[in-house]
Amino acid sequence: MASSVSHLDPMPKVSIRAADDTVAAQALGLAFGSAEQRDDTLVVRIRPDEWILLGTGALALAAELDLSGYASTVDITHARHVIRVTGTHAADTLAKLCSADFDEAMTPNGAAWGNSIAGVTCDIVRDDHGGERSYLLLFDGSFVAYFLGVLEDAAGEFSSDS
Amino acid sequence: MLLVPCPNCGPRNAADLSYNGESHARPDPTTCTPEDWRTYLYLRDNPSGWLRESWYCSSGCRKHFTIERHTLTGELRTPILPGSKPGATKGETK
Amino acid sequence: MLCRANPAGDGAAQFGDGIRNDRLRFAETAEPDQRHPCIAVGCLHVGDVGQLEASNTCGYQRNALTGCDKTHDGGVLGRLDRRVVTHIATAHECPDLGVQRRRTLARESDEGVVPETTETHRSLCGDCVTDGHGNQQSIMAEHIGLHGRTHGDRAGDANVDRSVGQRPSLLVGRHRVEFDTYIGPCRPEAMQERRDELIGGRVDETEPESTPSADTKLLGSPQHALRRHEELTGMGEKRLTVGGQSHSTSCPLEQGETEVGLELADLLAQRRLSDVELRGSSPEMELVGNGDKGTEAAQRCQLIHSIILSVVVDLLLHHYRSMRQTAEMGKHKPPARYSAFGLLWRGLRKQSWPRIWREPEFKSSYDVVIIGGGVHGLATAYYLAANHGITDIAVVDRAYLGSGGSGRNTAIVRSNYLTPEGVAFYDRSLELYNSMSNDLNLNVMFSERGHLTLAHTDSALRTMHWRAEVNKLQGIDSSVIDPTEIKKLTPSLDVSTHTRYPIMGALYHPPGGTIRHDAVVWGYARGADAYGVDLFQQTEVLDILTEGDHGSGKVTGVRTSRGDISTPVVVNCTAGWASTISSMVDVRLPITTHPLQAAVTEPVKTFLPTVVVSGSLHVYVSQTDRGELVFGASVDPVATYNMGGTLEFTEELAGHVLELMPGISKMRLLRQWAGLCDMTPDYSPVMGPTPVDGFYVDVGWGTYGFKAGPVSGEQMAACVANGATPDLIKPFELSRFTEGNLVGEKGAAAVGH
Amino acid sequence: MSHRLPASEGEVLDRTKTLPFTWNGKKLEGFEGDTITSALMANGHHIISRSMKYHRRRGALTADYWDPNTTVQVGDEPNVRASHRKLEAGMQVSAQNVWPSLTFDIKAANRLVGRFLTAGFYYKTFMKPAALWPTYEHVLARFAPGGEVDLDTPHGRYDKRFAHPDVVVAGGGPAGLSAAIAAAEAGASVMLVEHEHRVGGHLLWGTEQDRARAAELAAAARTAGVEILTNATVTGRYEDNWVAISERSHPGVIERLIKARAKTLIVAAGTIERPYVFEGNDLPGVMTSGAVRRLITMYGVKPGTQAVVFSANESGDAAIDDLRRAGVSIARVVDALTGERIVSATGSKSRVKEVLLDDGAKITCDLLVTAVGWTTPTSLLNMAGDRPVYDANAARFFPAGAPDNVLATGGMIGDGALDDLLEHGRSTGELAAGRAAVVRHRLQAATARAEAVNGPEPAYPPDERVPLDRWPHPELFRAVTHGIVDYSEDVSSKDLYSAAAEGFDSVELIKRFTTATMGPSQGKLETVNTVAVLAQAKGDSIADVGTTVWRPPYAPISLGALAGRINEPTRRSVIQPWHEANGATPILAGQWVRPDHYGDPAAEVRNCRENVGIIDVTPLGKLDLQGPDVPKLLSLLYTNKWMQLPIGGVRYGIMCAEDGVVLDDGVTARLGEEHYLMTTTSSGAARIWSWIEMWLQTERPEWRVHVTPLTTGLTSINIAGPNARALLGRLTDIDLDNDAFPYMQVRQGTIAGVDGCIAWRIGFTGELSYEIHVPSGHGLAIWERLLADGDDLGVKPFGLEAQRIMRLEKGHFIVGQDTDGLSKAPVTGLDSLLRLDKDDWAGMPEVRWSLESRDHPVLVACQPDDGTVVPEEAAQILRSGTNEIVGRITSSRMSPTLERSICLAQVDRAFADAGTSLEILLVDGRRITATVNEHHAHFDPEGERLRG
Structure with missing residues (x-):
């Protein structure tokens, strides 16, 4: 598929806020702007002081964290939805709606950042699968009807050469 | 579109950020005179030249920062996060 | 062009163009002397001398028209x-x-x-x-x-x-x-x-x-x-x-x-x-x-x-x-x-034709120096001369006359403001605009075409009602109309309910319209010049000379790129650059300078008869007599003196205009530009004296300066000449900010057009 | 196709494909590859338009995009550039702005009064009497030029995309191609944008060798990986090399806007051939040399039979060769370089007939070709800040300097043999790639998510290009006679002279006064002639007169392309589909689509008051606040006190901006030791979140508070009515007993078996009510459970309108409706919430002074004495018997509960006391009276119901 858009089933998601000097921050690690798969959980350092855990193990992983100091967790499973855009034209699809540079050097696999896509504020994670370009888009779930429509419209251009 | 160098995220389209305008110190509300307070509220230098102002990286790192911008040429320099020192951040491309 | 005797024989000739007869106020109700010339013409263009004469001499249209009909019989007609x-x-x-x-x-x-x-x-x-x-x-x-x-x-x-x-x-x-x-x-x-x-x-x-x-x-x-x-x-x-x-x-x-x-x-x-x-x-x-x-x-x-x-x-x-x-x-x-x-x-x-204004000699002293050769500065000069006999005035502009906001606005005029202060003020302006062509002997092409402010939400509609009610009390012709009436007035608007921003109603203001902005500048410049006011273009003010303390003291002169001028009175009419001039005498203003962008399309045959404004969509549009659509929006959020214009403006504009008028997607944008707006916290101007003796401001004009040009000139002239702030602009004095008496125009001014 | 030449090597036509089309209703044929103009001319139609003001017949002048004389209507599309638009089968082409026909146009009568219609004539007339101006105006409007819009035109598919190329090259002539190849070979990603339908620029109508070189270059560019966009235009260069490209050749899309953040922009726009100003210069048959060369070589069109060529340069000389080759006899070559000049041309209605030379010779011809020099289209450079400078030796303007990330090459900056141009292009491409690499390195180094950069930043390459020559060229702008300067605006040099004499003697003023350069070609053809004529008129040099600034766009761009796919985000709660399936009328509130009502809001109100109703209030802003300093934050942002709120407590608060104006309101609950949930108004949710972040980050960085928006994460349902407790009790494990869970308290527990639900007892409706917040994945199920389980309790959904009525019955104000942009907190009348005994809170000083002065208006509840009359919201309140405004109705409804009209109003303080009679002016002009209530609440002022 040149570019496919799929709305992922609700998967557990946790937001962890932690200052640099906390145990939780040390435990989560990662550089700001990057993501890493750890077992069944994708750990994303989406902001300098915020990590998002995605996947079946997210809640468990969050529960294990030592939240001493200035750290907190919020279950955002229901607050944010996830859409995955995959395919050789995944980046082209997003480039129709998002001002970010999807070039390999600027947003390599594992890059994570916040951006606006078609007017919806998203956290974007480059999460290639099997060597195929793929992006996870986390966004406020109330936009889902609108957002899916817009993404599918954008991807439509690339569906013929799938 | 102006490219605004967020101290955290790097250069971003201005539309990705929120503009908060001229930076100015807040007077002590318990002791200030009406004139002080209203100067803070309303009066502005509004220079045609370098201006220190505040931006919010609303779709990126969600941090407020200050930056100097030349209001005629659009040049930007020395972005600073609150509490950090000038020059301590990367992000200038100009 | 057909002129035909009115079968009813009621004595009313028609200027038979078949268009906008309602605007030709020379029917029965009109005063005879008002309708007289029209009648002459109405008959005239059918092409008969006798008829012209008849209508002229007797003044009774019916006779004229009878003559008209008669002369159309017979073979000599063509020649006649x-x-x-x-x-x-x-x-x-x-x-x-x-x-x-x-x-x-x-x-x-x-x-x-x-x-x-x-x-x-x-x-x-x-x-x-x-x-x-x-x-x-x-x-x-x-x-x-x-x-x-x-x-x-x-x-x-x-x-x-x-x-x-x-x-x-x-x-x-x-x-x-x-x-x-x-x-x-x-x-x-x-x-x-x-x-x-x-x-x-x-x-x-x-x-x-x-x-x-x-x-x-x-x-x-x-x-x-x-x-x-x-x-x-x-x-x-x-x-x-x-x-x-x-x-x-x-x-x-x-x-x-x-x-x-x-x-x-x-x-x-x-x-x-x-x-x-x-x-x-x-x-x-x-x-x-x-x-x-x-x-x-x-x-x-x-x-x-x-x-x-x-x-x-x-x-x-x-x-x-x-x-x-x-x-x-x-x-x-x-x-x-x-x-x-x-x-x-x-x-x-x-x-x-002779020069529209002189090329005066630069003198070293004037009674009044006005900084800014736009509508405000020139109107102030004109009224100082015309109404107060003060003619020893220099108007200086660092570029050419009308180069700032006066020549960059979208030339919309209206008086349907929200506050009684605003309404009274802008209504006087509209009045002056109405008679301006004749007052200044230069056609400013005031097109009184009706002004629609669309409401797409309940709350916008409520604000429209609010404005209409205040307007009504001030005698301003302004009312809220429903989508059916909107469609009648402006058929190109999509008033269906399935749109993202359905049109729920509109504030309709028939006296609103557009004016040829350059003509207003030239009219005032020519008028002021004729009174002996000296106009200096390409003359930049470098400093304002004062005696006494900074921020108070007294004005003594102005330093310009062409030399010093000694003067006791300086009026700052520089709109977007107001802060830069005022800072020369350390007068801090409640102003930030933001660009207001505008754009124009290629011409097409006219189809948009009214001025259309949508606050929610941040757009206003009118069609010029030349067929171009002129668009504007709200000011850019980022304060800047850069007038480069942005692509985003045109993108948003096009998106929103097509929401309102989906049928014009194939029209092309021809040109975009920006002007600088001196925005104040309460969307109202700052007019009158300042703590510096002799330094007056007429600034804070935001997105509404052009509309207010004539009345501002008139009132500022009175203010300078009499040394006292006239009542009409009293609410707009600089001191209102430190006193906390802001004008309540903000409530309805998301898009100030 | 009577004027079609035999097929030749250079033509771009596919003569095997014949395309039928119509011209003013007449059926004609052209070939694949034709432009509309070339097809018309091949069919012998030389008159393509009428001029704007005098309605003079006009034929092709430049035969390219900028041709001001070949604008036509194609179907429902106005103002199509016929010399650029490719012919398509079935096109319906017609002349614009003519009546009754192109060949006989009644408005041509205007030219007979032309001497009276001098530039700006309308400023000097039509003034009297004022009452007639609308008529004049209407008539003038009838003379608007341009085509016609079909208002039923569907919004076709337009699109957009972003791009981040290292190098954008504007212009696909030899220099541009060479630059693109060099940049790509140096490792840059390159986007080449060519306005025409194929790359190659002037090589395409040059010699056979030229065309071979063009083909080689195009192939090399493709090999090097250059992204080539043809029939595309760089329409603008904005701040930081934000480059707008309009692409009209993308499959499936009418026009596409590409927004490219170019690291370097190369402008290789070439030159535009200038027309010559002389009497008769707009007669059909007067053309530029480039026009005849393109028509003959590329389109196989014979532009005339007998030509006079006025040539000052090699382009003119080449045109002579082309004309001869096409079998056009050359009646006379007027060699400008030897000082020969043309004076004027005369013609019949349809064609130039005779040319008068300065030696007195009169030459008969039907084609007059001029080659008098070039205009440099510096538009994109102007947008980058360049101010071009005139070079009298070369008789044209040259760029004077743009920012480092904008480079010019090719004919814009000089002259040279093809190899010189290619070499300059090549060095420009390399320079651009080198500079782009530095920018890319810096970007990557500064961007958190980017790959780590390898090695140190590359050196920033200096500009060491060998400049191109500037060949001398005679200054030829105007003959001794006057002629048209701006074809699309019908402005003549005579107009410019008289405007200058009138004092409009700077470029900007003359432009505004005469409208020269303001027409659809935006001065691409006219600007330099305008400047030159003005200079002549003033006796100044061209350099002193200067030039005007070209504003974007470089070439017109459709509104459709600028709009693209119109994407306006909307939000919906998980229950919204249910609402719409169950008869709710949707209403758009901010971005949210919500149920306004389910048919009868009054019945919904009554059901709440009598039984129980449920409403989906998900859009209510919800912020999760965690940290030890939350109470301080709340105290700082709300006007009332928060330090002592116990766990399980809920409190209402008002927030002010620093000027004391009411910003937002809502309730906040303490869920745990350091855990709070704040609600905001629906529209205020995003604003309050950044407001809090601003305070935390800039004013109180030492405070420890984490803020997480949860608006959508929690589906919120308000259960209101006497049966609310019974209903919720059936679904939850939370003890709902009034003592265990009293008014203004919060509890957490399970609802319908779902963990992590929150319920609080508050009373916006004035009824016993629980607002439950449940994980939104379960929102719909719980909503349906409430309705199913409460059927016997009379549960029914209610919408926004019913809620608005009930809150008005209770006298609760709505921020932004009952308050406005200048309403400081004391206006609400809730003085007890304005705690001046706190150290600090946002807006406190202004609120304090406002309370001290007591000169502010105040919100009151009032009831019309005639309870059947509902004053409109915004109806004004007047001092009795006068027109003096003393207040206004801010909210009003017919109360289903009280069966009478009720209102909230803002009134001057003097009218705020209970029992005061207010005079209200209704919209229909009637005046009614109303009486001020003692309480804001019209109903149950003691709050017995909600506490019950």
Whole structure:
């Protein structure tokens, strides 16, 4: 598929806020702007002081964290939805709606950042699968009807050469 | 579109950020005179030249920062996060 | 262009263009003297001299129209028609009604117009347009004389000046025509005689009189007349198909008829437009055409009519203005009055117009220095001179006049503001705009086309109601209308409910409209210049000189790129740059400078009759007479002095405009630009004195400065001249900010247009 | 196709494909590859338009995009550039702005009065009487130029995309191609944008060798990986090299806007051939040399039979060769370089007939070709800040300097043989790639998510290009006669002279006064001639007169392309589909689509008051606040006190901006030791979140508070009515007993078996009510459970309108409706919430002074004395018997509960006391009276119901 858009089933998601000097921050690690798969959980350092855990193990992983100091967790499973855009034209699809540079050097696999896509504020994670370009888009779930429509419209251009 | 160098995220389209305008110190509300307070509220230098102002990286790192911008040429320099020192951040491309 | 007797016989002639009859306020309800010129024209363009005369002399339209109908019978009609057009374009003929007339010839002198000779008016009037065979002006003179008798007493609208020796007189060009007596009411017999004369007796045009008199000199040599004549001829035959019928005419062109005459005569007078007619009776008359062609035909020929109309009306009213000006304005005398008559005259004489304003010498001292040569600065200068006799004024601008917001705005005017302060203020401005063309003798092209502010949400609709209610109490014509009425007024709007931003209603403000912004600048500049105000372009203010402490003290002068000027009074009218000027005297303002962007499309045939504003969609749009759509938006969020413009502006604009009018996606954006807006926290201006003695501000004009130009000039002039802030601008003083008395305009000013 | 030449090597036509089309209704044929103009001319139609003001007949002048004389209507599309638009089968082409026909246009009569219609004539006339101006105006509007819009045109598919190329090259002529190849070979990603339908520029109408070189270059560019966009235009260069590209050749899309953040922009726009100003210069048959060369070589069109060529340069000379080749006889070559000049041209209605030379010769011809020099289209450079400078030796303007990231090459900056141009292009491409690499390095180094950069930043390459020559060229702008300067606006040099004499003697003023350069070609053809004529008129040099600034766009761009796919985000709660399936009328509130009502809002109100109703209030802003300093934050942002709120407590608060104006309101609950849930108004949610972040980050960085928006994460349902407790009790494990869970308290527990639900007892409706917040994945199920389980309790959904009525019955104000942009907190009348005994809170000083002065308006509840009359919201309240405004109705409804009209109003303080009679002016002009209530609440002022 040149570019496919799929709305992922609700998967557990946790937001962890932690200052640099906390145990939780040390435990989560990662550089700001990057993501890493750890077992069944994708750990994303989406902001300098915020990590998002995605996947079946997210809640468990969050529960294990030592939240001493200035750290907190919020279950955002229901607050944010996830859409995955995959395919050789995944980046082209997003480039129709998002001002970010999807070039390999600027947003390599594992890059994570916040951006606006078609007017919806998203956290974007480059999460290639099997060597195929793929992006996870986390966004406020109330936009889902609108957002899916817009993404599918954008991807439509690339569906013929799938 | 102006490219605004967020101290955290790097250069971003201005539309990705929120503009908060001229930076100015807040007077002590318990002791200030009406004139002080209203100067803070309303009066502005509004220079045609370098201006220190505040931006919010609303779709990126969600941090407020200050930056100097030349209001005629659009040049930007020395972005600073609150509490950090000038020059301590990367992000200038100009 | 069809003029037909009103079957109802109620005496109301129609200017039969079939369009906007409602705007022609010369039906029954109008004052006779208001409708008179219109009637003359309404008949005139059907093309009959007799009819013109009839309407002029008797003042009763029905007679005129009867005449009109009659003259359309018979074979001579075509020629008559052609002659009329000729006559309009080039000449008038002199009827002899046996009236005793004397004429005073005048010559120009330093003092202005001075009567030089008088003579019995039987010959050529030298100062008017002619085809070279004489006495054409007298019909107009006579008309006015008669008209003056019946209506000329009315103050302010007199067509005849009665101040000169108790005798009615008329200034035509530089000539004063006096009338010893008036004739009595128009006699039908006389009219008939006249008509017979015109139809039967062809004036010999091949041998124009060439009396070696002043008349002739002014007229130009016979050779010249002949050359003109040759220039205007050139088409022997014309074939024209209108409404499916073919018509051809050949005519002898040696009569001096023009191609214009031929084409119009064919098209209009011959009634080949049989598929077009006027139906109904005043004031609901409409032009009914069988198919587009008929209507098109009616509409297409009207520029010429308008010019003709304008010439005639100008002639009729010319002397009144001139006299008033001479009498009232003292040394204020623009070098040349603008009029259709003048255009015609200069066009024929191949004479160009004098400079619109002088190139004055830079003096080292002025009573008042105004910084900023836009509408505000120039209007302030003009009113200081016109209303207060203060003329020792320098207006300085660092670029050319009107280079700032005055020339960059989208020229929308309205007075339907939210607060009583705002309403009173802008309404005065609208009033001044309404009479500006005549006050300044320069057509500012005020297009009173109605202003719609759309509401897409409950809360916007509530604000519209709020504004309408406040407006109503202030006597402003403003009301909330529903989508059905919106659709009627502006069919191109999508009023369906399925859109992202459905149109739920609108604030409708019929007096709102657009004005040619440059013309306003030039009008004030020319007006001020005529009073002796010195205008300096390309002159940048580098500093303001004061004595005493910074931020208080007293103004002593201004340092400019052309040198220092000593002056006790400086007025800051620099809008977007207001802070940079005020900072020279350490006066801090509640202002941030933001660009307001605008854009214009390629022209298309007009389809948008109103000004449309949508606050929720941050867009306003109107269509110029040239067919371009002019768009604006709200100010850019980021404060800047950079006027480069942005792509995002055009993207958002297009998206929102297409929400409102989905059918125009194929129109193209031609040009975008930006102006600088001096935004204040309460969306209201800052006017009046400052803590620095002699330093006045007229700033904070945000996105509404153009609308307020005239009233601001008038009030600032009063403020400077009297040393006291007039009541109308009291709410806008700088001190309101430190006192916490902000004006409540913010509530409704998301998009201030 | 009577004027079609035999097929030749250079033509771009596919003569095997014949395309039928119509011209003013007449059926014609052209070939694949034709432009509309070339197809028309091949069919012998030389008159393509009428001029704007005088309606003079006009034929092709430049035969390219900028041709001002070949604008036509194609179907429902106005103002199509016929010399650029490719012919398509079935096109319906017609002339614009003519009546009754192109060949006989009645408005041509205007030219006979032309001497009176001097530039700006309309400023000088039509003034009197004022009452007639609308008529004049309407007539003038009838003369608007341009085509016609079909308002039923559907919004076709337009699109957009972003791009981040290293180098954008504007212009696909030899220099541009060479630059693109060099940049790509140096490792840059390159986007080449060519305005025409194929790359190659002037090589395409040059010699056979030229065309071979063009083909080689195009192939090399493709090999190097250059992204080539043809029939595309760089329409603008904005701040920081934000480059707008309009692409009209993308499959499936009418026009596409590409927004490219170019690291370097190369402008290789070439030159535009200037027309010559002389009497008769707009007669059909007068063309530029480039026009005839393109028509002959590329389109196989014979432009005339007998030509006079006025040539000052090699382009003119080449045109002579082309004309000869096409079988056009050359009646005379007027060699400008030897001082020969043309004076004027005369013609018949349809064609130039005779040319008068300065030696007195009169030459008969039907084609007059001029080659008098070039205009440099510096538009994109102007947008980058460049101010071009005139070079009298070369008789054209040259760029004077743009920012480092904008480079010019090719004919814009000089002259040279093809190899010189290619070499300059090549060095420019390399320079651009080098500079782009530095920018890319810096970007990557500064961007958190980017790959780590390898090695140190590359050196910033200096500009060491060998400049191109500037060949001398005679200054040829105007003959001794006057002619048209701006074809699309019908402005003549005579107009410019008279405007200058009138004092409009700077470029900007003359432009505004005469409208020269303001027409659809935006001065591409006209600007230099305008400047030159003005200079002549003033006796100044061209350099002194200067030039005007070209504003974007470079070429017009459709509104459709600028709009693209119209994407306006909307939000919906998980229950919204249910609402719409169950008869709710949707209403758009901000971005949210919500149920306004289910048919009868009054019945919904009554059901709440009598039984129980449920409403979906998900859009209510919800912020999760955690940290030890939350109470301080709340105290700082709300006007009332928060330090002592116990766990399980809920409190209402008002927030002010620093000027004391009411910003937002809502309730906040304490869920745990350091855990709070704040609610905001629906529209205020995003604003309050950044407001809090601003305070935390800039004013109180030492405070420890984490803020997480949870608006959508929690589906919020308000259960209101006497049966609310019974209903909720059936679904939850939370003890709902009034003592265990009193008014203004919060509890957590399970609802319908779902963990992590929150319920609080508050009373916006004035009824006993619980607002439950449940994880939104379960929102719909719980909503349906409430309705199913409460059927016997009379539960029914209610919408926004019913809620608004009930809150008005209770006298609760709505921020932004009952308050406005200047309403400081004391206006609400809730003085007890304005705690001046706190140290600090946002807006406190202004609120304090406002309370001290007591000169502010105040919100009151009032009831019309005639309870059947509902004053409109916004109806004004007047001092009795006068027109003096003393207040206004801010909310009003017919109360289903009280069966009478009720209102909230803002009134001056003097009218705020209970029992005061207010005079209200209704919209229909009637005046009614109303009486001020003692309480804001019209109903149950003691709050017995909600506490019950």
